Amino acid sequence: MATVNENSERDTAGKKVLFSGIQPSGIITIGNYVGAIKNWINLQLDYDSIFCIVNLHAITVKLEPAALRLNTLELLALYLACGIDPNLSTVFLQSHVSAHAELAWILNTVAYVGELNRMTQYKDKAKKHADNINMGLMDYPVLMASDILLYKTDLVPVGADQKQHLELARDLALRFNTRYSDTFVVPNAYIPKVGAKVMSLQDAKIKMSKSDENENAYISMTDSPDVIRRKFKRAVTDSDSSIRFLKEKPEISNLLSIYSAFGGVTVKEAEHEFEDIGYGEFKSRLADAVIAVLEPIQNKQKQLLSDKAYLNQVLKEGAQKANYRAQKMLSKVYRKVGFVQKS
Numbered sequence: 001m002a003t004v005n006e007n008s009e010r011d012t013a014g015k016k017v018l019f020s021g022i023q024p025s026g027i028i029t030i031g032n033y034v035g036a037i038k039n040w041i042n043l044q045l046d047y048d049s050i051f052c053i054v055n056l057h058a059i060t061v062k063l064e065p066a067a068l069r070l071n072t073l074e075l076l077a078l079y080l081a082c083g084i085d086p087n088l089s090t091v092f093l094q095s096h097v098s099a100h101a102e103l104a105w106i107l108n109t110v111a112y113v114g115e116l117n118r119m120t121q122y123k124d125k126a127k128k129h130a131d132n133i134n135m136g137l138m139d140y141p142v143l144m145a146s147d148i149l150l151y152k153t154d155l156v157p158v159g160a161d162q163k164q165h166l167e168l169a170r171d172l173a174l175r176f177n178t179r180y181s182d183t184f185v186v187p188n189a190y191i192p193k194v195g196a197k198v199m200s201l202q203d204a205k206i207k208m209s210k211s212d213e214n215e216n217a218y219i220s221m222t223d224s225p226d227v228i229r230r231k232f233k234r235a236v237t238d239s240d241s242s243i244r245f246l247k248e249k250p251e252i253s254n255l256l257s258i259y260s261a262f263g264g265v266t267v268k269e270a271e272h273e274f275e276d277i278g279y280g281e282f283k284s285r286l287a288d289a290v291i292a293v294l295e296p297i298q299n300k301q302k303q304l305l306s307d308k309a310y311l312n313q314v315l316k317e318g319a320q321k322a323n324y325r326a327q328k329m330l331s332k333v334y335r336k337v338g339f340v341q342k343s
C-alpha cells in the first residue's frame with residue numbers, strides 16, 4: 001500500500017508507531033496468535049508499539065457482562081504471557097481511553113453508509129446475528145479506524161480478514177485530510193505471508209474462528225496438550241497421502257502453514273521434512289510443535305492471572321500513556337473541525 005505519512009510521528013528513538021488489538025469476546029484461537037500476536041512480538045522492539053484490548057468492539061454482539069470482564073483479564077494476561085512487554089509497549093483497555101469513542105463520532109461524519117454496508121465482515125456478522133443487527137455492528141470499522149488514527153499509526157499487524165477494514169481506515173484518513181487539511185497518518189496493514197488466514201480444521205474453506213460451534217474446528221490458546229492432539233487427529237484431510245502445499249490440497253496446506261508458524265520453519269522446509277511421512281505422523285509432530293509453544297504461554301498466563309493487582313497496574317499505566325497521546329490528537333481534530341476550545 002502506498003502511503004502519505006507527513007504526519008507520521010517517531011518517538012525519541014526514531015521508531016514508527018504500531019497499533020493493533022483483539023476483541024475480548026471469548027476464546028482466542030491459534031489463528032489470532034499466528035495472524036496477529038506472534039507478529040506483534042516480533043515487531044515490538046522495532047516499533048513504538050501500542051496494543052489494545054478492544055472491549056468497545058466486543059459488545060457489538062451479545063456478551064454476558066461477567067464473561068466480558070473475565071475475558072478482558074484473560075486476554076491481557078495472554079498478551080503478556082506471549083511476550084508483550086508493558087515497559088516497552090503501551091498495553092491498555094479501549095474503554096479506558098474515551099477518545100476512541102469520541103473520534104469515532106467525528107469519523108462517522110466522513111464515513112458513508114453505503115461503504116459500511118458493503119463491508120464483508122458486517123454482512124457475515126449480520127447474517128450470523130440476524131436477531132441483533134445493531135448500529136454498532138455496522139459502525140464497527142469506523143471505531144477501528146478511530147483506534148488506529150488516534151495514535152498516528154504507521155503499521156497495523158492483522159490477519160487477512162481485517163484488510164478491508166484497514167482500507168477503510170486509510171480512506172477515512174485521506175478523506176478527513178482532504179476536507180480539513182493534513183491531520184492523520186495514513187496507516188499500512190502488515191499481513192503475514194504465512195498464517196494470514198488460518199483455516200478451520202474441519203472445513204478449509206472457512207476461517208478458523210473462535211465463534212465456530214464445532215470445537216474441533218479450532219485450537220484455543222488454552223487447550224490442553226491432550227485436546228490439541230485430539231483436535232489435530234480429527235482434522236479433516238484428503239485421501240491422497242502427500243504432504244504438499246498445493247491449491248488442490250487446502251486442508252494439508254493449512255496444516256503445513258500452522259506447522260511453519262509454530263515450528264519456526266518455512267513451508268518449503270516443512271514439505272521437505274514430511275516428504276516420506278504419513279498423515280498420522282505429520283499430525284502428531286504438528287501437535288508437538290504447537291504444544292511446545294503453547295504450554296509455556298499457558299503456564300505464564302495462569303501465573304499472571306493469579307496477580308490481579310499487577311494486571312490492574314499494567315492497565316492503569318497503559319491507560320495513562322494512551323490517554324495522553326489520544327487526547328493530543330483529539331484536540332487537534334476538534335480544532336480542525338471548528339469546535340471552540342474548552343477554556
Ligand code: TYM
Nearest residue numbers: 020021022023031032035036054144158159196197198208
Ligand atoms: P479479532 O478480535 O476478530 O481478531 C484479532 C486478530 O486476529 C486475526 N485473526 C486471524 N488471523 C489469521 N487466521 C485466523 N483464522 C484469524 N482469526 C482472527 C485478526 O485478523 C486480527 O488481527 N477488528 C479487529 C480488532 C480491532 C483492531 C483495531 C485491530 C479493533 N480495532 C485496530 C487492529 C487495529 C478484530 O475484530 O479482530
